[in-house]
Amino acid sequence: MARKRGQNRRRASMLIVLGLLACGGYAWYFEVGPFSRKASPEPEPISPTLLASLRSEDHATTGNPFPEVSEKGAQSAPSSGPATPSAPSAAQGLKLIESARGQIQSGNLIAARQQLSEAMNSGLESAKQVEIRAELVRLGQATVFSPRVYADDPLAGQYIVAGGDTLEKIARKHKVTAGLLARINNIPNINLIRQGQTLKVLHGPFHAKVTKSAFRMDVYLQDTFVQSFPVGLGAEDGTPTGTWEVGEKLVNPTFYHPRENKVYAADDPMNPLGERWIALKGVAGNAVGQMRYGLHGTIEPDSIGRSVSLGCIRMHNPDVELVYDMLVPALSTVLVAD
Structure with missing residues (x-):
């Protein structure tokens, strides 16, 4: 060190x-x-079989993954934080999981990511949550942290470098860091991009x-x-x-x-x-x-x-x-x- x-x-x-x-x-x-x-390693292939064990009849409701902080004297969190949509029921969560399994098998990773994200908030028991989270990490590696841009992905897109652009300027525009854009685009020098170059950007x-x-x-x-x-x-x-x-x-x-x-x-x-x-x-x-x-x-x-x-x-x-x-x-x- x-x-x-x-x-x-x-x-x-x-x-x-x-x-x-x-x-x-x-x-x-x-x-x-x-x-x-260093170039990011290739993400592990998405495993459709990982979710095969997620069928169950008994589920406890746990609510949203971003609960309000309830300590005495607590204040409301700033609006810049993550959104907190209403959580689906456990039964709906099971349906979302089954649908996501099919989407993964069909190669529709963006749809699968969305459905599993909703299922994670549905109150499924903790053991099932662990497996959902593991699959979502793999989906994140494939759809977010790789150079590939998937069609209809609301979290990512392509950007063509214009004259006068720097990676810092592009990153600020998309509310992310230049370091992360360098990582996902395999750019060895954060200060060297060229006009006309196509980059993957994330919407932070x-x-x-x-x-x-x-x-x-x-x-x-x-x-x-x-x-x-x-x-x-x-x-x-x-x-x-x-x-x-x-x-x-x-x-x-x-x-x-x-x-x-x-x-x-x-x-x-x-x-x-x-x-x-x-x-x-x-x-x-x-x-x-x-x-x-x-x-x-x-x-x-x-x-x-x-x-x-x-x-x-x-x-x-x-x-x-x-x-x-x-x-x-x-x-x-x-x-x-x-």
Whole structure:
């Protein structure tokens, strides 16, 4: 890790020192210049048989996956968050699953994604939900995070690069990040696109929901579930519930540890933040007014799935690098629920 951090630092186009509260500490940031993206791996083929076991007669109603935060004194979440359509019944969910199975077998992945998204909200028992979620992740990999654009996909489209365009401008127009567009289009240098080039674009923004009891973060493109990641949380219930707005995002941060009264340099292999920091600003629920929390990587992968941090949400480093490219400051939100 030290060598990788050193390489990032040597490639820096300019040095920016930013003070930032980070889980009770402070972080500084060395902004890097152009960077490369490895080509995304081919998504796994969609398996029609995965959903074969989803037939059942007994289902408990669980309601919408984005419930209102109900703590005392909670405030309403901002309207920029994911939509919350009324949930279908469990019986309707079964019908949606059966229809989605047929759509997958016919190659109609967009229709299958929509139907499974609705089925996920229908109150099916948790074991079935796990299988639906796994299939939706594969569908997301195929329809969202691959270079292919599917007909009639409301979440994606094609864009022809015009004179004066940059990937940053195109990304802002579509409420996503240039890093993500580089990933899905296999662009090795974020600063090099050509006039007339056809790109796949996504219609953002992305949002996330952290379920503390499951140590899981789900990512939605608008209100469609597309990916899920394991997370680590704050010790002694130290990660406040509520809605958070994504703030400043930093690459290769330096970290000040408040308990140790020690500074960890950006290229220090013992830096606990990893190589990404995504600041969070509390805007609803128990998170209101909180400014010292964020998403970041870790040098302790065994801490994922446990409550051991100072309060921040930690992720495996490859996962947080992907999430870094998904979330847009001031547009994306993160809902933390029990």
